[in-house]
Structures are given as structure tokens and as C-alpha cells.
Amino acid sequence: MTSYPKPALRHDWQAPEISSILDLPLPELLFRAQAVHRVFHNPAEVQGCSLLSIKTGGCPEDCAYCPQSAHYKTDVQSAGLMSVAETLRMAETAHGNGATRFCMGAAWRDAPEGEEFEQVVEMVRGVRRLGMEACCTLGMLTQRQADQLAEAGLTAYNHNLDTSPEFYGEIITTRRYEERLETLERVRQAGVTVCCGGIIGMGESRQDRVGLLRELANQKPHPESVPINMLVSVEGTPLANQKQADHLELVRMIGAARILMPASMVRLSAGRLSMSDEAQALCFVAGANSVFMGDRLLTTPNPEMDRDRQLLDKLGMRLMEEPVTAAPHGSALIENSTVATANHG
Ligand code: SAM
Ligand code: DTB
Ligand code: SF4
Numbered sequence: 001m002t003s004y005p006k007p008a009l010r011h012d013w014q015a016p017e018i019s020s021i022l023d024l025p026l027p028e029l030l031f032r033a034q035a036v037h038r039v040f041h042n043p044a045e046v047q048g049c050s051l052l053s054i055k056t057g058g059c060p061e062d063c064a065y066c067p068q069s070a071h072y073k074t075d076v077q078s079a080g081l082m083s084v085a086e087t088l089r090m091a092e093t094a095h096g097n098g099a100t101r102f103c104m105g106a107a108w109r110d111a112p113e114g115e116e117f118e119q120v121v122e123m124v125r126g127v128r129r130l131g132m133e134a135c136c137t138l139g140m141l142t143q144r145q146a147d148q149l150a151e152a153g154l155t156a157y158n159h160n161l162d163t164s165p166e167f168y169g170e171i172i173t174t175r176r177y178e179e180r181l182e183t184l185e186r187v188r189q190a191g192v193t194v195c196c197g198g199i200i201g202m203g204e205s206r207q208d209r210v211g212l213l214r215e216l217a218n219q220k221p222h223p224e225s226v227p228i229n230m231l232v233s234v235e236g237t238p239l240a241n242q243k244q245a246d247h248l249e250l251v252r253m254i255g256a257a258r259i260l261m262p263a264s265m266v267r268l269s270a271g272r273l274s275m276s277d278e279a280q281a282l283c284f285v286a287g288a289n290s291v292f293m294g295d296r297l298l299t300t301p302n303p304e305m306d307r308d309r310q311l312l313d314k315l316g317m318r319l320m321e322e323p324v325t326a327a328p329h330g331s332a333l334i335e336n337s338t339v340a341t342a343n344h345g
Contacts, residue, residue: 011220033255036262037287047290050094053298055106067234068107074236088126101133110140128153133323146190157187158195164211195225201245217260230271247279258287
């Protein structure tokens with residue numbers, strides 16, 4: 001990788017400046033995103049992550065995009081917490097297929113106490129023992145739970161802000177934006193890296209996307225991982241008939257995230273199944289450096305692994321061979337010596 005001087009990370013982004021980035025002529029936006037991307041990352045590589053729904057459906061929250069909410073009638077089959085053994089089998093397979101990060105998602109409003117939580121902690125230990133990054137998304141956490149996950153070696157906790165504070169109430173009424181921020185704070189406090197991003201295509205304006213980017217980019221440190229999802233509209237949810245966002249809007253969102261949070265992993269997350277190879281290529285040009293691999297996200301389909309291999313081949317790109325994000329300090333696990341501490345000031 002060519003070395004360039006690293007620009008300082010900023011945490012004082014204001015809406016008009018973010019707006020002017022998001023509105024740049026696309027070639028200029030891509031040029032600026034590319035310039036910072038290659039200072040912090042290898043532009044030929046993306047990280048392969050694998051997602052598993054360890055507890056599916058029946059969620060008491062009313063997130064309008066989500067097929068797992070108990071408020072809507074969708075085709076999702078609810079399922080209780082998966083066993084540790086089965087989860088680890090899935091993680092091992094994903095590892096064998098080239099994923100270096102394993103993300104476990106549960107349709108909970110908040111992580112439960114007791115046996116179920118202990119089971120998740122065991123999953124985290126097991127995934128880390130495989131030499132993969134471990135990420136969980138379990139809803140809200142108490143400080144004690146965050147600390148326990150950190151101790152087990154959890155690499156990252158995913159908790160999305162989803163959209164701007166202003167638009168949030170149109171999408172979710174059963175919890176407040178501030179509650180999301182509080183859980184993120186606990187995750188930080190525990191020393192676990194933060195995975196936090198959002199969704200485009202829910203009917204929000206560009207100004208709402210600016211609002212989300214401002215919330216993300218002014219966190220100190222920046223979230224080490226920023227998933228950008230395109231709404232996967234699911235029959236039965238209030239957003240079932242939402243018109244799909246233009247893929248170029250996704251490219252812009254990724255490019256802006258890359259410029260604002262240059263050292264973070266920007267993840268091209270849900271929504272790839274409906275995208276052409278060319279649209280995905282533009283997302284990588286804009287600075288996305290991670291994808292979910294495997295034919296299923298949590299409950300919705302994702303491109304087949306072979307298709308992704310062909311795509312990366314065609315683009316002359318490759319999957320990262322090693323994990324990129326270090327585990328929390330003080331965790332019971334000894335870090336793989338090749339793992340660099342990601343981030344940040
Ligand atoms: N219940 C936990 C929570 O909400 O934090 C974890 C699971 S939840 C499914 C994780 C994230 O997936 C959500 O925050 C949302 O950003 C994303 N997501 C859920 N449904 C989606 C959809 N239909 N399209 C795109 N992203 C979606
Ligand atoms: C994130 O931002 N996207 C992933 C992960 N974090 C947990 C989830 C996408 C879910 C898409 C809808 C589904 O498959 O249920
Ligand atoms: Fe529940 Fe998470 Fe789905 Fe919201 S996004 S309904 S919290 S599973």
C-alpha cells in the first residue's frame with residue numbers, strides 16, 4: 001500500500017459541510033473518498049463478514065423496516081435462541097469460506113439476563129477461539145452485560161442509529177434515540193469497539209441522511225465500523241411498498257461516510273441482492289471495504305457466495321485474510337499478533 005500522510009480525524013462536522021459533501025458532483029465525491037480511503041486502507045481488499053440470526057422474530061420493538069417485529073405479520077418464522085454448538089458450527093463454516101468477522105443478531109429489545117445471556121457469552125468465546133472477530137447485536141445492554149461481553153473477548157457491538165434524530169420517530173416509536181446512544185456509551189465504556197450505522201431508502205430526505213452522518217461522525221472516537229444498509233422492503237412491514245432508493249444515493253452515502261470517518265470500516269450491508277455488479281463496484285470505489293457473505297442476512301436473502309467470488313475476481317479485488325479489529329483491552333483472549341489496533345482519535 002502506498003503511504004500518504006494521514007489527515008487528522010475530525011469530530012466537529014457540521015450539517016452544512018456534510019450536506020455539501022453529500023451533494024458534490026459524483027466524480028468529485030468519489031475522488032475525495034478515494035483519496036482518504038487509500039491513506040487508511042488497502043483499496044484492493046474487502047473484509048468478508050458472516051451474519052447469523054441466533055434468535056429470530058417476535059421482537060417487541062416496532063421498527064418499521066423490520067420483518068422480525070411482533071407488531072407486523074410477516075413470513076418470518078420465530079425461533080428461540082440457537083445452541084452454542086450450532087452457532088459455532090456456522091461460524092466455522094463461515095471462517096472456512098473466507099469470513100473473518102462473525103456477527104450474531106438477536107431480535108431482542110434488550111439483552112436478557114441469566115442463562116440465555118450466558119449462552120451468548122459462550123458463543124462469543126467460541127467465535128474468538130476460531131480466530132475470528134466476534135460481533136453481537138442483541139438490543140439494549142446494561143453496563144454489566146457490556147462488561148461481560150468485553151471480558152469474553154467480543155470485538156464489536158452493533159447498535160444502529162438507523163436515521164436522523166428528526167426522522168427517527170417516523171420509523172420507531174417504542175424506544176428513543178437517546179436510549180440507543182446510552183447503549184453505545186456503555187459499549188465504549190466496556191472497551192468493545194462500536195459498530196453503528198443506518199439504513200437508506202426508508203422515505204427519509206437527504207437532510208436526514210446528513211443528520212445520521214453527523215451523529216455518527218461526531219462520536220469520539222468514531223464508530224470503528226459503519227454499516228450502511230439499503231432498505232430490504234419486506235411484505236407485511238409498514239415499509240413494504242417503499243420505493244427503492246436510487247443506488248447512486250447509496251454510493252453517495254458510502255462516499256460521505258468514508259470522507260467523514262476515514263479510518264473506520266465502512267460496510268456495504270443489506271440490499272446488495274438488488275444491485276448490479278457495477279453499482280457494487282461504485283460502492284467499493286466510494287470506500288466500502290466490507291460485505292456480508294453468504295446467501296442469508298438475518299432473515300432476508302443476500303447474494304450467493306459464488307456470485308461474490310466472481311464479482312471480486314472481476315474487479316481484481318480480494319477478501320482480507322486476517323481480522324482487522326483488535327479485541328477489547330483486558331479481555332481474556334490473547335490477540336493474534338497480526339491484528340492491528342484499528343483506530344482512533
Ligand atoms: N434487535 C437488535 C437491534 O435492533 O439493535 C439487533 C437486530 S436488528 C435486525 C439490526 C439492524 O438491522 C437494525 O438496526 C437495522 O439497521 C438493520 N435492519 C433490520 N431490518 C432491515 C431491513 N429490512 N433492511 C435493512 N436493514 C435492516
Ligand atoms: C446491520 O447494520 N445490518 C445487518 C447487521 N447490522 C446486523 C442486518 C441486516 C438485516 C437485514 C434484514 C434481515 O435480513 O432481516
Ligand atoms: Fe427488534 Fe431489532 Fe427488528 Fe427493531 S430492528 S424490531 S429491535 S429485531
